[in-house]
Amino acid sequence: xxxxxxxxxxxxxxxxxxxxxxxxxxxxxxxxxxxxxxxxxxxxxxxxxxxxxxxxxxxxxxxxxxxxxxxxxxxxxxxxxxxxxxxxxxxxxxxxxxxxxxxxxxxxxxxxxxxxxxxxxxxxxxxxxxxxxxxxxxx
Numbered sequence: 001x002x003x004x005x006x007x008x009x010x011x012x013x014x015x016x017x018x019x020x021x022x023x024x025x026x027x028x029x030x031x032x033x034x035x036x037x038x039x040x041x042x043x044x045x046x047x048x049x050x051x052x053x054x055x056x057x058x059x060x061x062x063x064x065x066x067x068x069x070x071x072x073x074x075x076x077x078x079x080x081x082x083x084x085x086x087x088x089x090x091x092x093x094x095x096x097x098x099x100x101x102x103x104x105x106x107x108x109x110x111x112x113x114x115x116x117x118x119x120x121x122x123x124x125x126x127x128x129x130x131x132x133x134x135x136x137x138x139x
Contacts, residue, residue, distance in 0.1 A: 001036070003029040003136040011129050012122045014086075016050075016060035020117040024110065027134050031108040036138015038110065040101045043131045046090035046124050048097035054117025067093050067123070090123035097121050105138055 007026035009019060024030060027038065042049050053059035071089040078088040101118065104111035120130065 001029065001033060001136070001138055003027070005134050007132040007134055009120060009130040009132065011127065012120065014122050014125050014127070015064040016052075017120045017122065018054055018057075018060070018117045019120045020054065020110070020112075023118055023132070023134065026132075027136055029136055030105065030110070033105045033108060033136060033138040036105040036136060038103045038105055039135045039137075040103070040118070041133045041135075042099040042120075043133060044094070044099070044127075046087060046094055047127055047130055048094045048099055048121035048123065049101045049132075050097045050119045050121060051101060051103070051112070051116050052119055053115055055115055060119065063121075067096075067121075071096075084125075086123070086125045090127070093121065093123040105136070 005027060007023060009022060023040065030038065040049055052063070071092045073085045073089045075089070080088045080091070103118075122130075
């Protein structure tokens with residue numbers, strides 16, 4: 001089986017957001033797949049995808065605090081500033097975290113660990129809606 005769909009995510013504030021339920025709801029064929037892989041590709045360069053803690057929102061807060069300190073928006077050597085002071089730091093953060101995930105599928109469900117969830121990292125102050133391409137392959 002091959003199935004591909006686009007998932008549209010509403011605009012979110014800067015930070016990390018748990019989007020697992022939106023991804024699962026957006027891939028209707030997931031329940032038909034006994035064994036396979038779900039590949040997610042974010043179609044943006046100033047946001048990211050990662051797999052991490054799904055229970056305690058403090059983890060998302062702390063990750064955002066860490067990345068803001070690691071890549072502050074006021075670095076004087078950034079030249080790409082036409083889209084605002086948050087744009088180049090957002091590109092750096094997206095490259096550090098990545099824009100793709102591949103997850104195992106087992107028994108019609110994502111085969112994630114008990115405390116794992118899919119995060120969208122929004123690295124812009126006003127990033128706008130985001131789009132994912134979800135490609136499911138399996139049997």
